[in-house]
Amino acid sequence: MTRKDVAMVPEAAEAPKFSWERFWERFQDRFGDFLKNRLAFAGIIIVITVIGIALVAPLIQIHDPLQQNISYRLQTPGFGHFFGTDHLGRDVWSRIVHGARVALMVGIIAVGIGIIFGTPIGAISGYYRGKVDEVIMRIMDSLLAFPPILMALVVVTILGSSLFNTMVAIGVVYIPRFARVTRGSVLSEREKEYVEAGRMVGESNLSILFRQILPNTLSPLIVQATVFIAYAILTEAALSFLGLGIQPPNPSWGSMLNEAKLFIESDPYLAIIPGLAISITVLGFNLFGDGLRDILDPRLAKR
Amino acid sequence: MNILLYMLKRIIYNIPVILLLTIFVFAMVRFLPGDPADILLSGEGGAEDPVVRATLLKELGLDKPIPVQYGIWLWRAVHGNFGKSVYSQEEVFTLIMDRFPATLLLALSSMIVSIMVALPAGIISAVRRQKPADYAAMIFALLGISIPEFWFGIMLILTFSLWVPVLPSMGYMSPFEDFFGSLKFLIMPAVALGLRMAGVVTRMTRSSMLDELGQDYVRTARAKGLSERAVIFIHTLKNALIPTVTIVGLQFGTILGGSVVIEMVFSWPGVGQLIINSILTRDYLVVQAAILLLAVFFLFVNLVVDFLYTLLNPRVELA
Numbered sequence A: 001m002t003r004k005d006v007a008m009v010p011e012a013a014e015a016p017k018f019s020w021e022r023f024w025e026r027f028q029d030r031f032g033d034f035l036k037n038r039l040a041f042a043g044i045i046i047v048i049t050v051i052g053i054a055l056v057a058p059l060i061q062i063h064d065p066l067q068q069n070i071s072y073r074l075q076t077p078g079f080g081h082f083f084g085t086d087h088l089g090r091d092v093w094s095r096i097v098h099g100a101r102v103a104l105m106v107g108i109i110a111v112g113i114g115i116i117f118g119t120p121i122g123a124i125s126g127y128y129r130g131k132v133d134e135v136i137m138r139i140m141d142s143l144l145a146f147p148p149i150l151m152a153l154v155v156v157t158i159l160g161s162s163l164f165n166t167m168v169a170i171g172v173v174y175i176p177r178f179a180r181v182t183r184g185s186v187l188s189e190r191e192k193e194y195v196e197a198g199r200m201v202g203e204s205n206l207s208i209l210f211r212q213i214l215p216n217t218l219s220p221l222i223v224q225a226t227v228f229i230a231y232a233i234l235t236e237a238a239l240s241f242l243g244l245g246i247q248p249p250n251p252s253w254g255s256m257l258n259e260a261k262l263f264i265e266s267d268p269y270l271a272i273i274p275g276l277a278i279s280i281t282v283l284g285f286n287l288f289g290d291g292l293r294d295i296l297d298p299r300l301a302k303r
Numbered sequence B: 001m002n003i004l005l006y007m008l009k010r011i012i013y014n015i016p017v018i019l020l021l022t023i024f025v026f027a028m029v030r031f032l033p034g035d036p037a038d039i040l041l042s043g044e045g046g047a048e049d050p051v052v053r054a055t056l057l058k059e060l061g062l063d064k065p066i067p068v069q070y071g072i073w074l075w076r077a078v079h080g081n082f083g084k085s086v087y088s089q090e091e092v093f094t095l096i097m098d099r100f101p102a103t104l105l106l107a108l109s110s111m112i113v114s115i116m117v118a119l120p121a122g123i124i125s126a127v128r129r130q131k132p133a134d135y136a137a138m139i140f141a142l143l144g145i146s147i148p149e150f151w152f153g154i155m156l157i158l159t160f161s162l163w164v165p166v167l168p169s170m171g172y173m174s175p176f177e178d179f180f181g182s183l184k185f186l187i188m189p190a191v192a193l194g195l196r197m198a199g200v201v202t203r204m205t206r207s208s209m210l211d212e213l214g215q216d217y218v219r220t221a222r223a224k225g226l227s228e229r230a231v232i233f234i235h236t237l238k239n240a241l242i243p244t245v246t247i248v249g250l251q252f253g254t255i256l257g258g259s260v261v262i263e264m265v266f267s268w269p270g271v272g273q274l275i276i277n278s279i280l281t282r283d284y285l286v287v288q289a290a291i292l293l294l295a296v297f298f299l300f301v302n303l304v305v306d307f308l309y310t311l312l313n314p315r316v317e318l319a
Helices: A020-036 A037-057 A092-128 A130-144 A146-159 A164-187 A191-201 A205-217 A218-241 A251-261 A269-298 B002-030 B036-042 B050-062 B065-078 B092-127 B132-146 B147-161 B179-213 B217-223 B229-266 B271-280 B283-311
Strands: none
Touching: A020 A205, A037 A092, A037 A269, A092 A130, A092 A164, A092 A205, A092 A218, A092 A251, A092 A269, A092 B050, A092 B092, A130 B002, A130 B283, A146 A164, A146 B002, A146 B229, A146 B271, A146 B283, A164 A205, A191 A205, A191 A218, A205 A218, A205 B092, A218 A269, A218 B147, A251 A269, A251 B147, A269 B132, A269 B147, A269 B283, B002 B065, B002 B283, B092 B179, B092 B229, B092 B283, B132 B179, B147 B229, B179 B271, B217 B229, B229 B271, B229 B283, B271 B283
């Protein structure tokens, strides 16, 4: 369980001391390759599109996503209602578009929570080692013993079902995961010469940790973050599908699927469309993450 | 000898982890806002009767300090006593254990299906890099990790239960009753549950195969003119499978988690369905026990995988 994470370390032997200029140089170098990689390019297009849709949702919705209109219920996709209407007469297109907002918000904030709390924990654990490391890692391991969906379920059960609580619940799932990734990177970095050099010059441990080591761990962190955003979107969808995440009538792709279950025989489009939305969005983030991994960390490039 | 020592160390390492697990799970119910007696009684079937309340209070020792409560709960748990379900008045432990085989069956079958698809896909993909087979496998893997399993399950139901009605959309039959009959119920949930894992394992296998194929010993073997490429195949395969074993073990957690949702989609009578229904009926004793048991089970599986890994990989350090 602990061997895997050490693999994700950027080779910084040639330029051990971190510098932002070098980082951007390398980034720009590889960005060209990134664009040539067609899949990664597709990924970034999808991600930008989804983010765009989420941002302008209130502008591109045609009807109020909460507006019920029973006389128009269960209409198949057509003019006036691009994606049709659901069992309460609500416009599916508008709900999908608002669902994008929800999905992205949950994804980004959950991962944000994971990074904000998980990274310092992992960094301290990996840098100081010893008893601190032992205790922290055991706590992290026991958190990791919960399959992610179960853990999110537990937290949502305690806190109650709502948008905010869902974000927190999924965020909590990611804290130990980011802790572990960071710890792995820090473990490798701390052996490097620039750390020794910093100590000799009299830099305090905390300063070395946060100003030298941590920036060198950015690359795997960014890649992990992208992949975790994808997984967070899936987890939110699962929670809402179970009725425990975003509560109806608020639109969420997962809860739309839950409501569509009952009508699957007569109106399958209700189930197909939100699922496609989830799949495409997650696919986009995964492709994007793969592409990022290729440019930020060529050693791990999938050839 | 080294190996035994290592395994002992791993087991000892896990004991505090399990203890922490129990603390988390115990705390979970205690953190619920409100009076714990009210909460436990609030599940359907609970009574407002003050006598029942008083009995419950005494039974759970809710009048004692929290660490003592934890101790009592833990002691009982270790003896298999997780209390009674508020909803059905059955013993929680029995309730869970009755359903455990169903979940286990689902989890194992989905892993088998995944591996049977993913291993060949990953291997072919690595051996025929950049050719159509590779691209197909990569796309399959990407879709596998991107498509929500429960949606895939619903699509499967749509296709095979409604449009081309050949499979039942829900239900369960024990394979001991009727092996081939039970497969009809098992196949869709198992495939849906295994989708993500298939994607992950395909990618992992491909990348570790590629790693191996780039190694010196492969070039040496080819230069030596080893007659059969199959011989190289066998050696690289053996080495490439090692990280795959680890991944499979780790994915088991995802499978356990995913089974919760898949069991709801297919009305599969497993522990996952029990957890969700108990959450919805606020039967928290059941939720607590089920989650604890699943987590402990997952830890156990990880230990076994760790063990397998050390056996298989001669290069690993046992420090």
